[in-house]
Amino acid sequence: MHPYAYxxxxxxxxxxxxxxxxxxxxxxxxxxxAVLLLHGYGEHGGRYRRVIARWARKNIATAIPDLRGHGWxxxxxxxxxxxxDYHEDVDDVLAVFRERVAALPLFGFxxxxxxxxxxxxxxxxxxxxxxVVLSSPYFGLALQVPKAKLLAGRIASRxxxxxxxxxxxxxxxxxxxxxxxxxxxxxxxxNKDATxxxxxxxxxxxxxxxxxxxxxxxxxxxxxxxxxxxxSPAAARAVFDRMGSTDKRFDERPGLYHEILNEPDVGDALAxxxxxxxxxxx
Numbered sequence: 414m415h416p417y418a419y420x421x422x423x424x425x426x427x428x429x430x431x432x433x434x435x436x437x438x439x440x441x442x443x444x445x446x447a448v449l450l451l452h453g454y455g456e457h458g459g460r461y462r463r464v465i466a467r468w469a470r471k472n473i474a475t476a477i478p479d480l481r482g483h484g485w486x487x488x489x490x491x492x493x494x495x496x497x498d499y500h501e502d503v504d505d506v507l508a509v510f511r512e513r514v515a516a517l518p519l520f521g522f523x524x525x526x527x528x529x530x531x532x533x534x535x536x537x538x539x540x541x542x543x544x545v546v547l548s549s550p551y552f553g554l555a556l557q558v559p560k561a562k563l564l565a566g567r568i569a570s571r572x573x574x575x576x577x578x579x580x581x582x583x584x585x586x587x588x589x590x591x592x593x594x595x596x597x598x599x600x601x602x603x604n605k606d607a608t609x610x611x612x613x614x615x616x617x618x619x620x621x622x623x624x625x626x627x628x629x630x631x632x633x634x635x636x637x638x639x640x641x642x643x644x645s646p647a648a649a650r651a652v653f654d655r656m657g658s659t660d661k662r663f664d665e666r667p668g669l670y671h672e673i674l675n676e677p678d679v680g681d682a683l684a685x686x687x688x689x690x691x692x693x694x695x
Contacts, residue, residue: 417442437465445518449503449522450476452480459549524549622652
């Protein structure tokens with residue numbers, strides 16, 4: 414294992430009631446690049462310890478926040494008042510990270526829901542990252558939601574925004590690795606519910622991203638699970654095709670489930686490939 418400094422910390426909430434955000438930092442000596450890693454919906458940064466260790470071996474420093482309402486961070490589980498609340502979390506963690514990595518080239522990485530946050534953050538902060546890596550981004554649901562359920566969700570978002578409903582996600586839906594699937598199901602920090610307001614805010618962010626994707630012009634690579642049961646590969650491709658980047662690649666991996674970095678036999682190699690992609694753009 415490559416030696417690297419590892420830190421855990423938290424950022425006190427902003428004035429006005431913003432929750433405290435927990436984060437992890439990996440700081441390898443002689444780092445050549447830095448990356449902000451945003452986890453998927455319902456999970457937390459602790460599930461990426463293996464990834465940040467591999468990236469440390471490639472001399473890449475990493476910051477991973479637990480998004481509000483996730484993991485060790487404060488906030489109602491599976492809820493946001495506004496989608497832009499997540500962008501504020503990114504701002505706060507980047508401010509801390511920049512103090513530690515100074516002027517190192519900074520990349521963004523987002524898995525699933527973290528991919529949606531990363532891509533929409535780029536729209537408002539086009540110079541924030543040197544490049545972006547996305548893993549099975551949540552740009553649309555893999556399964557079609559009945560219109561009646563969508564209508565009920567929109568009504569609940571206005572009247573009972575904190576109404577929580579089961580997401581239906583299980584470990585067997587995100588990885589072929591049976592051990593990791595069981596850990597997903599039993600991890601007390603993995604949230605299994607989503608609120609009505611979270612769903613409508615996320616859906617609005619997806620529509621806005623699709624409409625404005627041409628404004629994204631930085632280097633970007635999308636690693637998409639071909640057998641994704643959670644996020645729609647077609648939706649990811651539609652956004653990707655509209656992006657204005659000249660340096661862009663859509664890499665669909667047939668047969669892989671949603672959490673490609675947790676897929677047996679290929680997860681570690683994919684983490685290394687992502688690191689090499691970033692390092693090639695220094």
